[in-house]
Amino acid sequence: MTTSESPVGTGAHVQARELCRRFGDHDALDRVSLEIARGETFGLLGANGAGKTTFIRLCTGYLVPTSGSLRVDGISPAEYPRGVQARLGYVTETSRLYPDLRVQGFLRFAGGARGLHGPALDEAVEGALDRFDLAGVARRLVGNLSKGYQQRVSLAQAFLHDPALVIVDEPTSGLDPLQQGDVREILAELQGQRTVILCTHDLAEARALTSRVAVLSHGRLLRTGPTEEILGEGDPLDLFRRAVSEDALHGDRT
């Protein structure tokens, strides 16, 4: 599928309004409002603990918000998690795969869990093995693969049901430079084909892969806008430094 054939439609694919999530007395997300358009590759940036993972867990329905509203494809993940999950693919960290299963077995499970069966499941698994260059390791245990291949497995399981929205959490974390390049290449191919939320603290990765970004710090949305505008000026690392200092001006939130 090319960009011209992309499923970009009207309206926001993901829409958050005053979204809050508290863990005890800690605000993991504090009144975050943002919209992610259909077909765009959107970056969620922030240092560790900024609230990126909490935001995507709310999108997948794994967590429910404390207050505010969130709609994915017009559906509330808190109220109808299965409805949202049927429409999205979630690329988790590699440690969240099943190490005792073989690659093919894991993909068959992931496809079956999403309702694929019979020839459709065979086709989806074979397609994913080819697309993500996993055919050579199909019979190997997931736990015995390198981190780079494990990340490919994680990507492959997220695309089995051809979702319109893909959420990718720290895709290159812990990978060596060659493996990072491979994974970025795969993600670059997705641009324009479907909506992608890329959660990362790697600014170079965000610059290379996303069209718009949001910067989170201590649970608050500090900036949102086109990637070039947000990351284009000065030393990219200053972004995080500025974010933290600006956040400090708004109040103490340890």
Next chain:
Amino acid sequence: MTRFLALLRKELAALFLSPIAYGVLTMVALVTALVFFEHLSLYNKILFLFQTTTMGGFESDTIPNHINLRDTVFNPVMDQLSLLLVIPIPLVTMRVFAEERARGTEETLVTTGLSITQIVAAKFAVTFGFALLMMMVSFVYPVTAIAQGGLGAQHLVAVFLGLTLLAIGIASIGLACSAFTTSQIVAAAAAVALAFLFYDFGWTHAFVSEDFAAFLDAISLRPHFRRFAEGLVFVSDIGFFAALAVVAFVLCRFALNLRRVVG
């Protein structure tokens, strides 16, 4: 159904890829065999003594009625096996939910579009299936020998049903413990402690009122199993173990749903 079957296959693979399952099966089969042959040996010695000497006023050819395969071998073995189950079953159930949560695979599982009910049901089905397999393995020796002792097929079926339900009851306790922690050790220790506690409250009868003792008996595992061991099948006993499984199922669902709220 497709989703549930996919999950069921994954759970079966996870169970039988774990060395613990094989270790537990082997341990239960070995210990049952040892206990069984110990009792059989004792029975043979008693028979030998009665047939060769005069004991307690009995003549050599007048063996008391209670010295028989059923009362001297089968029933004591089944009683000991029922207590033995308290240890190995929590070793199998400890990983079922706790491991998923500790590894972070619970997030993968929950976000694939499977409902919490399907996830819990698949885990319960596979664990209960394993309990059934464990009972079949441990039942081989006693059944082979008791077939000679004229216990009766109906009695055997009742005992087997009782043991399997007891194993399911203990597994239910273990699964509920596993759902509320990330530590497999904590899950196993809590399940063993609870299963021992609820195994038999008979020791409290001397300290509590008659009514309360009856209540404690009603919530104990052993009194319900004991009637099966005597060859008696009551709907109330089946209902007790079924209720235990339902309560554990609801608790596991609650634990998984709770994580969406508390994180």
